[in-house]
Amino acid sequence: MGEWVPCNPSSKRVLERELSLNHGQVTSNNNKDSSQTNNISGGGLRERIAARAGFNTPRLNTENIRSNTDSSSLRSPCLTISSPGLSPATLLDSPVFLSNPLAQPSPTTGKFPFLPGVNCNRLSYSDKEKDEFFDGVGASFTFHPVSTSSSSFFQGAGEMTPVDYGNYNNSPSHQSPEEDVKLGSEQSGLKRKSSDATTNTNDHQEVEEGEEEEQRGGDSMVGGGAPAEDGYNWRKYGQKLVKGSEYPRSYYKCTNPNCHVKKKVERSREGHITEIIYKGAHNHSKPPPNRRSGMQVDGTEQAEQQQRQQQRDNAGTWVSSNNTQQQVGSNENNGEEGGQYESGDGNGGVIMVDALSTFSNDEDEDDREGTHGSASLGYDGGGGEGEGDESESKRSKGVVISKQDREEVLMTVSLLTSDSNYFMAVIRNQYGSRRVQTLLRVESSYARFRPGEETWIARARSPLCE
DNA sequence: AGCCTTTGACCAGCG
């Protein structure tokens, strides 16, 4: 995994700068406090959150958690969120973080101990356990839809993911980013050549871009694939290497003529998505799977399909990242878009991860070593204004994980129910063989999810060693 | 044929 952790001094400087700007919100390795208090520090942090994720997330301090992870866990760190439509009502009344270092559940092995109906006997943990569990696991995440690389995940968590992951089975072991990329490239070719019909079942259609990007071989660096297919069609209109970023940033626009949604995707050299930022909300339904471009799709037909899917899903709406940049001034998410979005009309899910920004909630807990990255997982219903909704923001949702150097974290998050907006997560540190299992809660006020529709993968990378 | 990516250039915002 050397390529994942290049340990670029310049990157470290950048990170340190980030940390400084964020008042050292990165969780310290030594910080044992894993309290879920959501004390969003400084405006800088909030701004970043608002700009990138539109939400705040509780911090998870997992630095001390270590568990034996089989070699298969050496797959690229990723986060998967799915909405299997499980009913974990019993699981969550509040954000619950489960740690199960002993269970050794592995997406690759199919064991997912804390899954409802699978092995979720232990639903509550002491604070200490939580602390220990999360303490020390840091990571910077990038969220993107389930990709082939996630196959192992869902094999393991299949019971909680009604989504069809058939294609993901191609890479059951999925042990390295390189494999992911390779596989992604291969499938990418298939996808483009055989048209969407090959892979775009409804389920796949629901898979968000990360997956698509992975399957298509990701960015140009890897395979020149299209951006992830989250059910929408995107056209790349630019790429640039931004300062402070190790990897080039690609700019995509929704191909729908009436849709102004854009997204920025950053990928690692291996093609792993390191960051996805959405801007705006789709004001249209997802194009039919067998249509290559939404521009060619009849609006009525789209609406019909959308309606069918909606009926099937019959759940909340993904919180679009529409607020990511809008929160910082963009007006793209106008009432029209927002209204439709809120009504749950085929808006794409949004996961934003800022690999460098920190989401620590407590400045006092800041890690100033500059050796930790953080990641967040979250959703924003679009109403969360970074400024005016601070209290609301503090009821953060998602995951924040501090990270140690040269560590990579694997996280799997599964949405248990669209109503309660809880996620099941597994975080593994491939180096330390750590594992963190947790339940994540997403505030309903921020996000709602469609059962069986949202499946995401977030890849983690070392923010310091790039 | 049409859509896509690539990529250098251009533009606007900011310090």
Place this chain on the structure above:
DNA sequence: TCGCTGGTCAAAGGC
């Protein structure tokens, strides 16, 4: 005003 930076444009070429 100038330089830097991020974001976008648009021509060219590929699939």
